[in-house]
Amino acid sequence: MKIPEEPANLEKELLKCVRCGSCKVLCPTYQHSALEVTSARGRLVLLRGLLTGDIKPSPLLNERIFSCLLCGACAGKCPLGIDIPEAICHGRALLSKSDKERKQLRTIARFTTRWPDLSFKMLRMSQQVVLPFLYKKELIPFIPEFPEIVHRSRRQVYKSSQKRGRVAVFSGCSVEHLFPHLEEALIHVLNKLGYEVILPKGLVCCGAPLRTLGMEDESVARARKNLSILNKLTVEAVLSLCPTCTLTLKTDYPKMVGKGVENAMDISVFLNDKLEPARAAGKTAVYHDPCHLKYGLGIEREPREMITKAGLELIGPREQGCCGFGGVFCMSQQEMSNTLLTACTTHLKQSESDTVITSCPGCMLQLNRTVTDRPVLHLIELIEETYCFGTADEDVQEKEKTQS
Ligand code: SF4
Ligand code: SF4
Structure with missing residues (x-):
């Protein structure tokens, strides 16, 4: 199911649903609200109504579809193999133009993913004034702490004295700007194990935050950019410290653009047997x-x-x-x-x-x-x-x- 082929594929996918409810069992938003409309099954029913025209886009419909965590607890539970988070992403792409409630968030996501260094620099500078104001207005749930040093002189290649292999690291926005010490730790561990580490130049946000907001075209552009870099590398694995980045590179890119980063891997899969x-x-x-x-x-x-x-x-x-x-x-x-x-x-x-x-x-x-x-x-x-x-x-x- 690819978004450019919408909405025929989505409709076909939704028609498979027999409404058994298996996908609701672990759904956190359903557990929280006990409302069918905020369950995995309920959201699919709403999307079906949207496609048939029985339900019109409205702030309430948007709220139901955009309140999904995209956690994936429902994925794999469907006996008919419906990819529910993917269907919800499709729904969001269809609704994004009518969704005024998240317009500001889209602007912020577009800006921060296009100019992450500048954005985080601005956030850091505004830490004492703007962020407390946004927090007071309940526009952000907490005030994040920014590390003193974003990252040291970032080299592109970190060689090891041994030559056991070569891996690349996809840092991801949160690690790069909020937890740079995690990336340093990963490089340190990999070098210690004898791996040369590449931090490829030119990578951009994996696109997940944009896709979450229904900004499909922009997340597709990020996917193409990252693929053009990562799939040219000769490395054993592309490692990430963020499961969302790994999932996006490995599993979502093929749905979005027809190919993904096959050797994208969580660090635990790569390191465990070593x-x-x-x-x-x-x-x-x-x-x-x-x-x-x-x-x-x-x-x-x-x-x-x-x-x-x-x-x-x-x-x-x-x-x-x-x-x-x-x-x-x-x-x-x-x-x-x-x-x-x-x-x-x-x-x-x-x-x-x-x-x-x-x-x-x-x-x-x-x-x-x-x-x-x-x-x-x-x-x-x-x-x-x-x-x-x-x-x-x-x-x-x-x-x-x-x-x-
Ligand atoms: S588990 Fe599958 S068939 Fe059952 S309600 Fe959920 S989406 Fe429909
Ligand atoms: S992805 Fe959305 S619908 Fe599925 S379990 Fe998580 S919150 Fe519920």
Whole structure:
């Protein structure tokens, strides 16, 4: 189902639905509201009405379709194989012109994804004035903290003294501008394992925030640009620290433009079998599954194995639900986002773990708002701490040199 071939394909897809309701079971927005119209099945019924003309575009319809998290909890649940998040993306593309409520968000998304360096510089400069004002007006759910240094002299190639292989890193906007230390940690770990790391020049936002807002043409343009760079590289894998970026490169691009980055990979898939078990650290961790990693990419085992290999004991509830971040969702659906965050935090706090570990910068941003009694770490931070420090080798010295 490709958006340029709309709406015939979408209609065909929606006609398959037998309304069994299997897709509703894990839908967070349905669990929150208990309303059929904000469930996976309900949204498909609304889209069908839109295509047949029985339902006209309206602020209420837009609200139902744009209130989906695109978390993917419904994906894979449909016995008829309907790709529900994809259908909802199609619906958003159809509704975007009539959707005045998110017009400002579209302008912001367009600007920040086209000029990310400038945008984040402006945000940083306005940190003390504009962001508190937007927060007070409830236009943003929280005031993000910006790192002091965005990124050091970013080289394009980080060589390793060994020659085990070569990988590329797709940084993604949130890692590059809000958590640059995660990218440094990843490069450090990969170099330590003997991999040469490429940070390809010219990459742009993966396009997911634009697609979320129904800006299909603009997300397609970002996809084509990234593909023209990534698919020319001779690398074992294209790694990302953000499951949304990985999902978009690997799974969404083929739906959008007919081809994707086949070797795009979450770091846990690439690193897991390359790590030896470390000594027990005598510490405990609870792991939070990012939705796009768990439902979108089907990855749950590898991060947990890596935590155990790193010497931590995994405790706490396995299921905590969505943290409610959802990118643009946490800005446009603040009340629902906060409720989901509270429920998720309550589950996480059932365990008295030393740390909370997750694999997504977005989840980190969200969980850091409420989990204040222990650190919330990205998996790569634990891996770097365990496998790169504590042994006086040249990598450690190199890292210290770059930090000074
Ligand atoms: S699981 Fe599939 S067939 Fe059943 S209601 Fe959901 S979309 Fe329709
Ligand atoms: S993507 Fe998530 S929020 Fe949207 S309909 Fe599916 S389960 Fe519900």
